[in-house]
Amino acid sequence: MVLKQLQRMGAATIHTIAGLGRAGLMLLGAIIGKPSFRKGAPLLLKQLYVVGVLSLLIIVVSGLFIGMVLALQGYTVLVKFGAEQMLGPLVALSLLRELGPVVTALLFAGRAGSALTAEIGLMKATEQLSSMEMMAVDPLRRIIAPRFWAGVISMPLLAIIFTAVGILGGHLVGVDWLGVDAGGYWSAMQANVDLYQDVFNGIIKSIVFAFIVMWIALHKGFDAIPTSEGISRATTETVVTASLAVLAFDFILTALMFGG
Amino acid sequence: MGIVPALLNSRFICNMENTLSDFIVDIQNMSFSRGDNLIYDRMNMTVAQGKVTAIMGPSGIGKTTLLKLIGGQLKPDSGDILFRGRSIPKMNRSELYQTRKDMSMLFQSGALFSEMSVFDNVAFPIREHTKLPESLIKIMVLMKLEAVGLRGARDLMPAELSGGMARRAALARAIALDPQLIMYDEPFAGQDPISMGIVVKLIRALNNALGLTSVVVSHDVTEVMSIADYVYVVAEKHVIGEGTPEQLRQHESPLVQQFLKGEADGAVPFHYKAAPYADELMELL
Ligand SMILES: Nc1ncnc2c1ncn2[C@@H]1O[C@H](COP(=O)(O)OP(=O)(O)OP(=O)(O)O)[C@@H](O)[C@H]1O
Ligand SMILES: [Mg+2]
Numbered sequence: 429m430v431l432k433q434l435q436r437m438g439a440a441t442i443h444t445i446a447g448l449g450r451a452g453l454m455l456l457g458a459i460i461g462k463p464s465f466r467k468g469a470p471l472l473l474k475q476l477y478v479v480g481v482l483s484l485l486i487i488v489v490s491g492l493f494i495g496m497v498l499a500l501q502g503y504t505v506l507v508k509f510g511a512e513q514m515l516g517p518l519v520a521l522s523l524l525r526e527l528g529p530v531v532t533a534l535l536f537a538g539r540a541g542s543a544l545t546a547e548i549g550l551m552k553a554t555e556q557l558s559s560m561e562m563m564a565v566d567p568l569r570r571i572i573a574p575r576f577w578a579g580v581i582s583m584p585l586l587a588i589i590f591t592a593v594g595i596l597g598g599h600l601v602g603v604d605w606l607g608v609d610a611g612g613y614w615s616a617m618q619a620n621v622d623l624y625q626d627v628f629n630g631i632i633k634s635i636v637f638a639f640i641v642m643w644i645a646l647h648k649g650f651d652a653i654p655t656s657e658g659i660s661r662a663t664t665e666t667v668v669t670a671s672l673a674v675l676a677f678d679f680i681l682t683a684l685m686f687g688g
Numbered sequence: 689m690g691i692v693p694a695l696l697n698s699r700f701i702c703n704m705e706n707t708l709s710d711f712i713v714d715i716q717n718m719s720f721s722r723g724d725n726l727i728y729d730r731m732n733m734t735v736a737q738g739k740v741t742a743i744m745g746p747s748g749i750g751k752t753t754l755l756k757l758i759g760g761q762l763k764p765d766s767g768d769i770l771f772r773g774r775s776i777p778k779m780n781r782s783e784l785y786q787t788r789k790d791m792s793m794l795f796q797s798g799a800l801f802s803e804m805s806v807f808d809n810v811a812f813p814i815r816e817h818t819k820l821p822e823s824l825i826k827i828m829v830l831m832k833l834e835a836v837g838l839r840g841a842r843d844l845m846p847a848e849l850s851g852g853m854a855r856r857a858a859l860a861r862a863i864a865l866d867p868q869l870i871m872y873d874e875p876f877a878g879q880d881p882i883s884m885g886i887v888v889k890l891i892r893a894l895n896n897a898l899g900l901t902s903v904v905v906s907h908d909v910t911e912v913m914s915i916a917d918y919v920y921v922v923a924e925k926h927v928i929g930e931g932t933p934e935q936l937r938q939h940e941s942p943l944v945q946q947f948l949k950g951e952a953d954g955a956v957p958f959h960y961k962a963a964p965y966a967d968e969l970m971e972l973l
Binding site for chain 2: 467550551554555556558559560561562563564565566
């Protein structure tokens with residue numbers, strides 16, 4: 429009994445480590461080596477559009493609503509203490525430090541990550557990756573690398589857009605609707621937001637999340653069992669694993685950046 | 689011995705090697721398994737330069753696997769696979785990629801890139817491996833598409849093609865860079881009699897006109913016997929019969945005869961290995 433359990437645990441551990449190893453090799457194969465600008469640039473541009481630009485709508489709408497909700501919730505608490513002029517910093521800091529990077533990463537995993545996993549899994553299942561390899565074109569460089577970099581570049585930008593739109597949403601609710609003083613909203617924000625501590629750290633978080641989400645999404649697709657069931661499972665796994673990983677890393681990064 | 693005779697000597701040995709190995713592919717004592725499933729057990733096979741070599745065998749015997757082994761996508765457990773005298777399994781990545789530029793494979797499913805048009809699919813290998821101007825690429829692509837009868841379909845996406853058309857488009861892509869060795873995995877499957885005839889003629893014509901070497905994997909006995917110079921019948925983890933089509937027709941092995949004549953259940957079992965049918969049914973009762 430115990431032996432069997434141990435055996436199963438061992439097998440699971442080996443399986444996990446082997447998976448991590450394959451994921452690492454995939455990433456190394458994709459991003460190491462001299463990039464060819466002539467071939468790489470158009471591919472990257474196309475992926476920036478697919479991965480980044482097409483995610484804009486969901487990011488902008490979500491950012492707007494989150495900012496509005498933050499202002500509404502924040503106001504009801506702050507007004508009790510007569511501190512409603514602190515609404516600006518509240519909205520801005522929550523978005524810059526936490527919600528901007530984290531919610532963007534979660535939305536991105538659901539919108540772009542799952543699509544990438546499915547796309548690459550399907551390419552594998554229909555032997556497109558194999559046939560590319562037989563044409564002496566490395567699919568890691570041709571397919572994986574441009575998608576990876578497109579995600580890593582576009583996610584921090586999306587997080588910045590999310591945050592900016594969120595702050596505007598907060599303004600909409602706090603100033604235009606609830607009647608907080610507009611000058612106070614902005615000046616308190618300026619006084620309390622630190623460029624390095626808040627803005628930079630938020631962007632660093634976002635870059636880390638981008639690495640995690642893209643790596644997981646691409647690896648799950650590349651490693652998918654090449655059947656329709658395997659691909660659908662890989663897609664689900666991408667969203668679940670990437671979301672959990674983002675939240676876990678958010679805690680670690682927050683502890684490192686703001687914890688002491 | 690002076691340096692000149694030594695050089696001559698080495699030249700001579702090189703030449704010897706070249707003349708001795710008329711085989712572009714030489715599989716020696718190769719074993720391969722997928723997990724516990726042994727697929728090839730010390731198999732030997734050669735593919736002669738400039739000839740059409742066919743590989744026939746029952747479904748699921750590992751024909752596609754064999755082509756992937758030759759292409760270096762899979763590594764044998766033991767034994768060796770030589771391509772122009774050089775060991776494929778022992779090559780490092782860049783050597784392997786360099787070697788693959790000289791070979792080409794038509795996949796069973798076609799494997800066209802789904803996000804590109806037919807034209808771009810055929811142009812893909814040319815654009816990747818040459819720096820030719822777009823006008824020249826266009827001419828090359830249209831020539832290849834004309835050869836497979838799909839010049840008019842150049843702007844269609846792969847999803848808009850029928851199975852047979854997709855395979856012909858993939859054939860055009862496979863010959864885009866005039867490789868030395870082309871491996872066709874089931875080129876005849878899904879073709880109507882007319883396009884089947886075209887594909888048969890095309891394989892033969894390409895082979896003769898461009899001096900290619902072709903490996904054709906297929907179940908279609910009639911077509912294979914009509915174009916192949918040399919045929920291998922694979923079953924039971926190795927080659928069970930080989931020879932020119934005439935020699936094979938006279939082959940004494942009952943397995944080979946069964947396969948050529950298409951008898952349902954003879955020496956080669958039709959069923960995947962399983963427990964006896966009656967036993968299994970009894971257990972369920
Ligand atoms: N990716 C894989 N993982 C594990 N086993 C596999 C895999 N691909 C194929 N096999 C097994 O290898 C064996 C040979 O498969 P292969 O595709 O080479 O057969 P085939 O001769 O090409 O068949 P067909 O004529 O039907 O195309 C089969 O028994 C199959 O179950
Ligand atoms: Mg096959």
